[in-house]
Amino acid sequence: MSEAMIPLSVPEMRGNELTYLRECIETNWVSYVGPFVTRFEDQMAKYVGARHAVATNSGTAALHIALLVAGVEPDDEVLVPDLTFIAPVNAIRYAGAWPVFMDATPDYWQMDALKVVEFLEKECRIDGGRVRNRKTGRAITAILPVHILGHPVDMKPIVEVARRYDLRVIEDATETLGGKYSGTMVGVLADIACFSFNGNKIITTGGGGMLVTDNKSWADRARYLTTQAKDDPIEYVHHEVGYNYRLTNIQAAVGVAQMEVLDEYVRVKRGIAERYAKGLADVPGLTLPAEAPWAFSTFWLYTVLVDEARYGVDSRALQRALAERNIQTRPLWAPIHAQRPYRDCQTYRIEVTERLYRDALSLPCSVGLSQADQQRVIDALREIAHSKS
Ligand SMILES: Cc1ncc(COP(=O)(O)O)c(C=O)c1O
Numbered sequence: 001m002s003e004a005m006i007p008l009s010v011p012e013m014r015g016n017e018l019t020y021l022r023e024c025i026e027t028n029w030v031s032y033v034g035p036f037v038t039r040f041e042d043q044m045a046k047y048v049g050a051r052h053a054v055a056t057n058s059g060t061a062a063l064h065i066a067l068l069v070a071g072v073e074p075d076d077e078v079l080v081p082d083l084t085f086i087a088p089v090n091a092i093r094y095a096g097a098w099p100v101f102m103d104a105t106p107d108y109w110q111m112d113a114l115k116v117v118e119f120l121e122k123e124c125r126i127d128g129g130r131v132r133n134r135k136t137g138r139a140i141t142a143i144l145p146v147h148i149l150g151h152p153v154d155m156k157p158i159v160e161v162a163r164r165y166d167l168r169v170i171e172d173a174t175e176t177l178g179g180k181y182s183g184t185m186v187g188v189l190a191d192i193a194c195f196s197f198n199g200n201k202i203i204t205t206g207g208g209g210m211l212v213t214d215n216k217s218w219a220d221r222a223r224y225l226t227t228q229a230k231d232d233p234i235e236y237v238h239h240e241v242g243y244n245y246r247l248t249n250i251q252a253a254v255g256v257a258q259m260e261v262l263d264e265y266v267r268v269k270r271g272i273a274e275r276y277a278k279g280l281a282d283v284p285g286l287t288l289p290a291e292a293p294w295a296f297s298t299f300w301l302y303t304v305l306v307d308e309a310r311y312g313v314d315s316r317a318l319q320r321a322l323a324e325r326n327i328q329t330r331p332l333w334a335p336i337h338a339q340r341p342y343r344d345c346q347t348y349r350i351e352v353t354e355r356l357y358r359d360a361l362s363l364p365c366s367v368g369l370s371q372a373d374q375q376r377v378i379d380a381l382r383e384i385a386h387s388k389s
Pocket residue numbers: 057058059060061084085087088146172174175195196197198207208209
């Protein structure tokens with residue numbers, strides 16, 4: 001009989017979720033707005049240290065609205081990493097703007113801040129007070145760093161260059177809730193930040209998102225745009241095109257319960273990372289995720305790089321061998337610049353992203369992963385390496 005399936009990353013609901021859901025149903029507060037939406041927003045604002053939080057029905061919706069309130073306009077350009085889940089890039093297109101793809105760093109696999117600075121300094125010019133891309137002639141209005149896999153981007157150079165060129169910085173913090181950069185929470189490192197609570201995130205509402213900012217007029221506008229831009233809610237007067245992007249009270253009820261255990265989940269994720277680090281440190285050909293000196297990583301999705309020459313098989317063959325042992329893993333995202341809708345968009349010195357994509361494999365790391373199951377994964381990784389060498 002085959003052993004039980006070890007999933008990559010599944011939700012963990014073991015707090016007050018059911019109690020709060022029952023409260024929604026018993027009070028009939030089940031839809032958009034409601035006491036749990038406000039509570040969830042307040043909890044998130046307090047947790048990251050932002051003045052305002054606006055709940056949305058997905059992280060992608062939060063990103064779309066963040067771009068709009070930050071002033072990104074059609075035909076502008078936004079600098080974004082090539083190695084990311086596609087949502088932030090799609091959000092740029094929803095706003096009518098264009099992505100310019102930036103490389104990742106070889107050490108922490110995050111958007112390369114120094115190449116961002118270099119691109120702005122070497123490939124752009126100032127024209128009428130705006131930064132313009134020399135090649136396309138378009139105005140660059142924002143930088144959208146994505147903190148991938150639980151680890152922050154090196155934000156200081158990005159924030160500094162943005163101040164210098166009067167650009168907005170929107171953090172895609174969807175994968176890194178609970179992470180810190182030089183002691184400051186991810187989410188308050190720039191002008192506005194977005195989170196996601198879909199099913200594979202460190203905490204989940206089933207589906208949902210949040211944007212956080214210190215800028216009150218942006219937060220007010222985000223609330224307005226996410227609720228169909230109602231200028232007179234009694235007479236249904238609308239002066240702008242709005243969106244139906246709000247979170248329901250039912251989803252927020254789950255979010256409030258999940259927020260209560262977030263710090264514990266971060267501890268658990270870091271514990272999982274430590275056990276993998278101990279169990280795999282001496283396996284030749286596996287590069288384990290590193291934490292920068294300025295970073296506090298949540299290790300949200302524990303990912304390794306597989307060097308075929310030294311490990312014996314490549315990342316995809318390893319994925320298949322683990323699947324045969326009922327262990328679920330997943331590669332990182334194919335570089336966005338090669339995806340059909342984005343093939344004609346500009347890239348800047350992409351030298352690392354493709355190798356990371358080729359070699360990366362994310363390992364099981366659910367909050368509920370038992371030590372015995374984790375040992376099964378570690379043993380399998382050791383056996384597969386040895387069997388082929
Ligand atoms: C980096 C990144 N950005 C944005 C999103 C979008 O979040 P959602 O699925 O809530 O729309 C996700 C996750 O799905 C993500 O990983």
